[in-house]
Amino acid sequence: MRKAYFTLVFLTVTGAACEKEINVDLQRTEDMLVVEGIIEQGAFPMVRISRSLNYFSKITPQQLLESFVHDANVTVSNGARTHRLREYSTDTTGGVALYFYTIDTADLQTAFLGEAGKSYTLRIEAEGKVLHSITTIPEPRLTLDTMWWKNAGGDDTGRARILVKVTDPPERGNYVRYFTSRNKERFLPGLNSVFDDQVVNGTSFDVPLDPGVDKNRSIDFDDYGFFSKGDTVTLKFCNIDHNTYDFWRTADFAYTSTGNPFASPTRILGNVTGALGYWGGYSITYRTITIPK
Structure with missing residues (x-):
């Protein structure tokens, strides 16, 4: 997920032959934490945590690797149990490692699967910040x-x-x-x-x-x-x-x-307090x- 620092639309008007030079001072914005978390019916929760990347930067495999946030304290609660997730890694076909948090297989007593009709609270402590979010796995009404x-x-x-x-x-x-x-x-x-x-x-x-x-x-x-x-x-x-x-x-x-230079600027609506991204139930x-x- 990339972080947009500004949106600028240029409108070119043909008419009188005149031009005006426009200089834009780009302000660097502090990087933010990015969360992608899911919990599916019949499956364990999985959470990825990374840092946002500059919209104009050339993204390399090394940058992606360095963007992952390690050693975070990640817990998920279903209201009756609270389980601390553990960090794992997996290799992709492109040779880039992906890091994610899911159940701690060494401590299954508090682990649980997602169930329809229940709500789940995600809490993350990372890099001096506390993030939290709540999602629901709805009943399959549609x-x-x-x-x-x-x-x-x-x-x-x-x-x-x-x-x-x-x-x-x-x-x-x-x-x-x-x-x-x-x-x-x-x-x-x-x-x-x-x-x-x-x-x-x-x-x-x-x-x-x-x-x-x-x-x-x-x-x-x-x-x-x-x-x-x-x-x-x-x-x-x-x-x-x-x-x-x-x-x-x-x-x-x-x-x-x-x-599309004529598209309206879009703010992506995340649901993780203190970070970009989302925590969603399926x-x-x-x-x-x-x-x-």
């Missing part, structure tokens, strides 16, 4: 009914679209985030990965399912939205709370508007479909 595919149409015989039917209860205030996996590869979030029930409240509705994307790579929009014939696709359909929805709604918008339903060749 339900996934069916999932099917159809041909892309026209002369395109090698690609297909996937659609799902979703039912929303009469009560307002339900939120979803989704991921897809092709052929047992890793789950990737949608380009716009969250939606709410503001318009569809209390109804059953059909919606096209766009493939998840790796936002660290460029996206081919000529191919976006389609799956290939022969793909086995698994949908990870997650009910989330309002704060988690707000974080990813604003983060997705910031990503899709990058490079109630998960999986559904798999194979598109025949």
Whole structure:
């Protein structure tokens, strides 16, 4: 996650042949801690802590490695138990180590799995700061009914679209985030990965399912939205709370508007007091479909 120090929009007006030089004094802002924490239904909590990086800096593997915060005191509570997480590391395919905090396997007496309908408090002591946040794993109120595919149409015989039917209860205030996996590869979030029930409240509705994307790579929009014939696709359909929805709604918008000089400046709405980032709970339903060749 990168930290934006300022947003500047240049409007070029054609008319009288005149130019004015504008000098902007860039003020360096203090680095902040960045938290990415999740607790899923049926899984242990996992938290990553790092320091923000300058928006204009050239990010290298060494910078990423040095941005991780080590030896933090991280606890998660479900109201009945409080468990101190332990720091671990894992290597990526790019040869960069990732550091994260999860359950201490040497002290399982206070460890617990995420459960739908419960709230979880995250507390972090790191680098002289105390951070905290609360999230809920909601009951799966927005339900996934069916999932099917159809041909892309026209002369395109090698690609297909996937659609799902979703039912929303009469009560307002339900939120979803989704991921897809092709052929047992890793789950990737949608380009716009969250939606709410503001318009569809209390109804059953059909919606096209766009493939998840790796936002660290460029996206081919000529191919976006389609799956290939022969793909086995698994949908990870997650009910989330309002704060988690707000974080990813604003983060997705910031990503899709990058490079657009006419886009409105976006402040990503985190829910961790004293830091950037979020602590989110996920109630998960999986559904798999194979598109025949």
